[in-house]
Amino acid sequence: MELYPITTKIRAYWETISTSYWFIPACLMAVSVVLCSLCLALVQRASIPGWLLAFFPIVTQSGAQQLLSTLATSIITATSIAFSMTLVALVMASSQFGPRLLRTFMLDKGTQVVLGVLVATFLYCLISLHHLSSITQNEDALSIISASSAILTILDVVCIIYFIHHLAKFIQADEIIYRCFSDFLGDIDSLLPRPEDQPDERPLTEELAVRTSFSITLFSECNNYVQTINYRELINRNPDIIAGLEVFVRSGDYVAVGDPLITFYGRGEISKEMVNKYRKCLVFGRQRTPVQDPEFAVSQLVEIALRALSPGINDPYTAITCLDRLTSACVIMHDREFPANCVVNTSTNIWLLRRTFALASVINTAFDQVRQAGESHMAINLHLMHCYKTLKNHLDTKYHPLLKSHAKATMYLASKQTFSDKEQDELDQANKRFLQTA
Structure with missing residues (x-):
């Protein structure tokens, strides 16, 4: 799953979300709730054509209840096993390849989707079981609910088989190395953007970056790593006041409270209130990101x-x-x-030294x-x-x-x-x- 955000802050947030084990499962659980609600609203008025009875056999309310209960119990057991296997793989990766390589494991969408499908199916069976008592007259509706749950369970079995194969392949050293290299290739455009992607910027010699007497420095208010810096926003704002900026940090640097971040050189007096608004151009976090x-x-x-x-x-x-x-x-x-x-914005004539x-x-x-x-x-x-x-x-x-x-x-x-x-x-x-x- 790829996302090309507009701002660096969104890109940093997406980096955090994409390396989590809750985002995709939470989305699939929400889809499961919506799907189950639609199914329950429709099947109570549905009837099964005769040619579909081979695929949707008629079941009683007690039979449907027993089936859904069995499926829900089996799925949550398989989910716990899948989570256990994932944690074992993470522990092995941390000890053999290094704790910072956990990001590559957690970024893997295959594992996230499998865990999401399992918990989503469990939630589907649980909600269906909860509403089963309200379906008393329509046996066709009971059959459709039971059959749809069984189909989702078959999908879960396929996912578990894929998950075991995927995990066994993923913990191999060559595969981990290839994943790290592939992640690098995927990030190359954001790491080193091409000049045509920034047509309003051109290089400038440092001697032409004139530091004026009207200057004010923005200091750090946290103890964290610099994750991203929105340089384009820095040289696009307030051209009537700002003549140039000198950025003392770069992505990956660790800053402590009181460390200088940016010095602004103005065409006149610069207020602290305006400078503080530039803090949004820098995103900080507890760890480095690519x-x-x-x-x-x-x-x-x-x-x-x-x-x-x-x-x-x-x-x-x-x-x-x-x-x-x-x-x-x-x-x-x-x-x-x-x-x-050192670059200059050809539209605003604001220079940037970094x-x-x-x-x-x-x-x-x-x-x-x-x-x-x-x-x-x-x-x-x-x-x-x-x-x-x-x-x-x-x-x-x-x-x-x-x-x-x-x-x-x-x-x-x-x-x-x-x-x-x-x-x-x-x-x-x-x-x-x-x-x-x-």
């Missing part, structure tokens, strides 16, 4: 790799898979344009910790050199010194380990191939 934070998705893959390289797990193959995905993520981000540090993300910082986030954690694994060192070589083939030459520094750091950490002559020769050859890459 809405405007390119390093968030990268950090998730890094966390899986670090867990895999820990002494308790010692799974370098999972770490190698993470390195492949991290390399692909860096190549994809290289093809997108990162936001400029801290932004850069591909160099993303590369450092992707490989620094994995290199340090995998220094004793020759397979990791060799694959790191392969990743640097791949990036050198795809990235602009301005990033080659950075990649060279990463390769040099990998060779230095490997030299401090005790490897055989054969393994050291393989690493030297990998370094030679990297240096010879055009």
